Amino acid sequence: MTWPATDRYDIEPAPDGLALVQDLLNTLSAGKPRETDLLLERADAQAWLDAVRQGRDPAQDQQPIHLDGDDVRHLRAFRDGLREWLADAAADAEDQPDGERGTLPGMTFDATLRLTPDGTVRVEPAGSGWQAVVSLILIEMLHAQQADNWRRLKVCRSERCRVTFFDRSRNNSGVWHDVRKCGHPANLRAYRARRRTQEQSDSQH
Template structure:
């Protein structure tokens, strides 16, 4: 089973539960030909979310939550997506409560964090839990947004030194480097 939104751009998703955050980011309209915004309407968003939650459950070994989205939820999930994209592109975070979670002791004596709420609050809760886990595992810094302004696809940087800036160098990197070369040549009067 693969992540539905990231799969549209033929890329490997972030590992484990961080893949859910990665997939949410890739619900945007991007690519050539332009892929549709999976959060434009509830009729598109619900199937994406159902499939993404199934993959999340498979990847994490946790039970799959049931979430039914409304129009209001959809606005909140789009706002969350935009805020996440902003964080990855250097925008300053706004401190506010997005959701809640429950801490409990599991059978092995470890503290487990579980999402709470319904609709957009549950989606936000899952995203924050996976962000926290990724920050603790030091994998959060590898989730990036393609530097090509016309693209903006989120990708997981698997380079050894975490220096990737394009979701696909052959696609976006070559185009951007060619544009920069032509601009330099034009400025030099060639």
Template sequence: MSWVATERFEARPAPAGLALVQELVNTHAVERDGLDLLTDRASAEEWLRGAAREWARSRGLDFPELSLLQADLEALRDLRAIVEEMLAVPAGDRPAGMAGTPVGVRQRAQVNLVSDDEGRVSMVPLGTGGGWLESAVWSEILLAQHAGEWSQLKLCREPGCRSAFYDTSRNGSGVWHNVRTCGNMANLRASRTRRKMRTPAHDSGSEPANPQGISPS
């Protein structure tokens, strides 16, 4: 298995479990890259099972057997929209975590904290279907914020794309999920705009220098 939604964009995947958050965002439809994977229950369930299996593999946990109810679809789309809004905030403006007195706190999900014989602690999502995904997604966002990785997950700047990608540039300046595709499209538009602005002198409507046709002496 693999992160099927992200791979169709040829976007760089986020590390470990954070890729699940990226994968959720990348279920959205883009004309040149595919349909919305949350359109109907069958396609959403197929995507969720594959994503949950890949997430569990990345975390070294047993993967859950998941199924969706029709009512789960709207909740999944709402969750995707919330995460997209969070990623739309410029990386430098995102808070790394709660500090001081939290404002507007909402209960999002529940998890179990487990540990192994070596004292390693993990968060295990609770719930079934869409509820499980909510628990997993919010858990991964929390871990990414504390690990300093949250600011590296971004939305592609290309308006017709907006896929989620993991920015590995040295100074965190990446803006396109793929320079060869979305980057080239943006550069092409900028080039066309510059050409339109450089109007030749003979198209400016200026009068000829010798309108009466008088020959110079």
């Protein structure tokens, strides 16, 4: 699979269908330097959607989804809200390590349960336009939660970056998508700020 939004940040995609959720979140203008927002214009949004749906299991994802201007606006708002929640949840987890993530506004979207001839039950997206895209995203979120992978999808702590990454650390403690690119510079800035504060304090005594 190709994940056009995530690939441009040189980030390893999340496992399985969670990579689709990650790619949606990474359509936002982020990184250093900032990349283009892939959901800003209808043509770009449609091209992104068509790209990420290529190669998916046709039994799960059969119907074409076409986006108009209103669809793109709604999809962009959904993406921004989910991404902000992920970022806030990570900050809350640092303050309260044993606490749960915050809450999202309640939403209801359709999906279809299909029983295949071999007895497999499939959850398939329903609806049209942006609602079909969100239905597909929520299905992948559900699968990731069942696999206990959802909690590892995070937004890089660096305000100069903010890309969405999958935390592969053993204890799920990662906060930077790349420690060398984002962690070390941020820690150096924090160290210098503390040092200036200490020097100012010392000079007043």
